[in-house]
Amino acid sequence: MVVGDVSTGTDVAVVGGGPGGYVAAIRAAQLGLDATLVEMDAYGGTCLNYGCIPSKAMITATDVAHDAGNAEEMGVYADPDVDFGEMVEWKDGVVDQLTGGVEKLCKANGVNLVEGRAEFAGSDKLRVVHSGDGQGSETIEYEHCVVATGSRPIKVPGFEFDADPVLDSRQALAMDELPDSIVVVGAGYIGMEISTVLAKLGVDVTVVEMLDEALAGYPDDLTQPVKQRAESLGIDFEFGLAADHWEESGDGIVVAAEDESGELTEFDTEKVLVAVGREPVTDTLNLDAIDLEPNDDGRLETDDQARTAVENVFAIGDVAPGPMLAHKASKEGIVAAEVAAGEPAALDYQAVPAAVFTDPEIATVGMSEAEASEEGFEPAVGTFPFRASGRSLTTGNDDGFVRVVADEDSGFLLGAQIVGPEASELVAELGLAIEMGATLEDVASTIHTHPTLSEATMEAAEHALGHAIHTLNR
Numbered sequence: 001m002v003v004g005d006v007s008t009g010t011d012v013a014v015v016g017g018g019p020g021g022y023v024a025a026i027r028a029a030q031l032g033l034d035a036t037l038v039e040m041d042a043y044g045g046t047c048l049n050y051g052c053i054p055s056k057a058m059i060t061a062t063d064v065a066h067d068a069g070n071a072e073e074m075g076v077y078a079d080p081d082v083d084f085g086e087m088v089e090w091k092d093g094v095v096d097q098l099t100g101g102v103e104k105l106c107k108a109n110g111v112n113l114v115e116g117r118a119e120f121a122g123s124d125k126l127r128v129v130h131s132g133d134g135q136g137s138e139t140i141e142y143e144h145c146v147v148a149t150g151s152r153p154i155k156v157p158g159f160e161f162d163a164d165p166v167l168d169s170r171q172a173l174a175m176d177e178l179p180d181s182i183v184v185v186g187a188g189y190i191g192m193e194i195s196t197v198l199a200k201l202g203v204d205v206t207v208v209e210m211l212d213e214a215l216a217g218y219p220d221d222l223t224q225p226v227k228q229r230a231e232s233l234g235i236d237f238e239f240g241l242a243a244d245h246w247e248e249s250g251d252g253i254v255v256a257a258e259d260e261s262g263e264l265t266e267f268d269t270e271k272v273l274v275a276v277g278r279e280p281v282t283d284t285l286n287l288d289a290i291d292l293e294p295n296d297d298g299r300l301e302t303d304d305q306a307r308t309a310v311e312n313v314f315a316i317g318d319v320a321p322g323p324m325l326a327h328k329a330s331k332e333g334i335v336a337a338e339v340a341a342g343e344p345a346a347l348d349y350q351a352v353p354a355a356v357f358t359d360p361e362i363a364t365v366g367m368s369e370a371e372a373s374e375e376g377f378e379p380a381v382g383t384f385p386f387r388a389s390g391r392s393l394t395t396g397n398d399d400g401f402v403r404v405v406a407d408e409d410s411g412f413l414l415g416a417q418i419v420g421p422e423a424s425e426l427v428a429e430l431g432l433a434i435e436m437g438a439t440l441e442d443v444a445s446t447i448h449t450h451p452t453l454s455e456a457t458m459e460a461a462e463h464a465l466g467h468a469i470h471t472l473n474r
């Protein structure tokens with residue numbers, strides 16, 4: 001137990017133990033640096049504890065039940081009996097296993113773990129107020145500091161998260177009892193993933209979205225199959241409405257949402273999930289102490305070595321510019337640690353994959369056709385529909401397609417977009433292809449196992465080259 005003020009020194013102090021921070025700390029320790037990781041809540045951060053992992057566990061568990069109950073076409077008649085409490089226990093067990101693993105990995109690599117909340121206390125100095133079993137505070141003097149404090153849900157005025165029927169994504173994923181109904185504010189990827197889980201478990205879901213589409217930012221042809229499937233699960237989309245306020249009403253609540261002209265529409269519901277996006281956590285760090293200012297989005301601008309404007313302070317993950325994704329955070333963590341160790345590491349964002357784990361899944365990597373044109377390429381595009389894939393048909397799930405985008409002149413692969421079964425897994429091959437500077441010929445001439453979903457990537461490349469075998473070359 002630590003009592004009172006103590007002072008320690010370290011080569012690299014990492015603030016935040018999410019997929020950015022713990023990876024940075026482990027990599028720094030591997031490179032022979034003395035690394036100290038400060039975490040105020042739970043190792044693994046948002047991703048392992050409240051985000052990626054619990055959401056994917058719930059998606060898988062509900063898919064098992066839903067698919068079993070909807071397989072009459074395959075001659076399977078089942079009426080799965082879901083024990084939601086046991087499902088939640090299983091999900092929590094997966095999370096505990098992973099977060100315990102992070103702590104063990106850090107210790108095994110020699111990372112010093114400090115439980116507490118850190119803020120800057122002058123140049124090259126952090127002040128940590130201990131949490132957990134420790135008491136008092138500690139000053140950590142560092143050569144390099146990596147800020148990896150992540151993000152939190154954006155609030156909507158009138159929908160404070162401390163009132164019981166109003167949930168953020170963390171609270172929604174921690175529910176131990178299912179509501180009969182829920183209004184989900186926001187049709188981004190978090191809103192869509194959780195809506196799909198709840199609808200599959202029989203909850204009456206209404207999605208209220210200010211824009212006129214779900215998963216804005218993704219091309220229409222990728223989002224259409226997702227929206228259609230969501231509607232077939234009973235999800236009701238209410239576009240062009242902004243959540244305005246809620247009030248108690250009888251047994252439940254009423255959520256009022258406003259259209260452009262100010263007219264209110266009311267929805268009776270039991271709970272409301274607010275999932276309108278996330279904001280970086282930089283306002284609690286006392287950045288003034290090191291003369292560092294966040295940009296207008298609250299993020300810390302960085303160069304291609306993840307350095308901020310303060311030479312020995314790095315920013316990675318959700319607090320740095322770019323998409324808020326766990327694997328992007330980890331990559332930045334590795335680069336920051338290597339740069340701190342004097343290695344010639346740098347970031348390259350040409351092939352950052354992104355996945356939405358809806359039904360069906362969406363995954364993208366690199367450039368879209370429009371982005372390739374904007375960059376001055378003459379894009380060659382090839383697609384392959386899953387309905388023409390033998391493996392896809394044998395899984396009973398043949399929605400969607402793979403699309404590849406390449407440079408017509410050189411054949412270099414520039415990007416890919418997938419909607420369909422296992423899109424999040426399939427995109428990895430195309431990310432590697434882009435990273436390695438592979439051409440359409442390389443992808444098309446790679447012999448793929450038959451019958452697999454991954455053959456679709458080969459077929460899409462063949463289509464772009466004009467010699468597809470299993471789809472028409474138009």
Ligand SMILES: Cc1cc2nc3c(=O)[nH]c(=O)nc-3n(C[C@H](O)[C@H](O)[C@H](O)COP(=O)(O)OP(=O)(O)OC[C@H]3O[C@@H](n4cnc5c(N)ncnc54)[C@H](O)[C@@H]3O)c2cc1C
Binds near residue numbers: 018043051116357
């Ligand atoms: C519901 C949901 C689903 C998601 N699904 C996916 C997905 O499928 N794939 C994907 O790539 N991304 C997903 N994300 C996003 C992903 O979780 C984040 O991009 C990722 O966690 C960012 O990692 P990070 O290390 O930057 O920050 P975080 O994981 O947020 O970790 C930051 C850590 O810093 C700690 N901290 C903050 N301030 C201090 C301080 N002053 N002192 C000490 N500690 C501090 C916090 O307690 C936290 O543990 C999801 C997010 C949510 C909410």
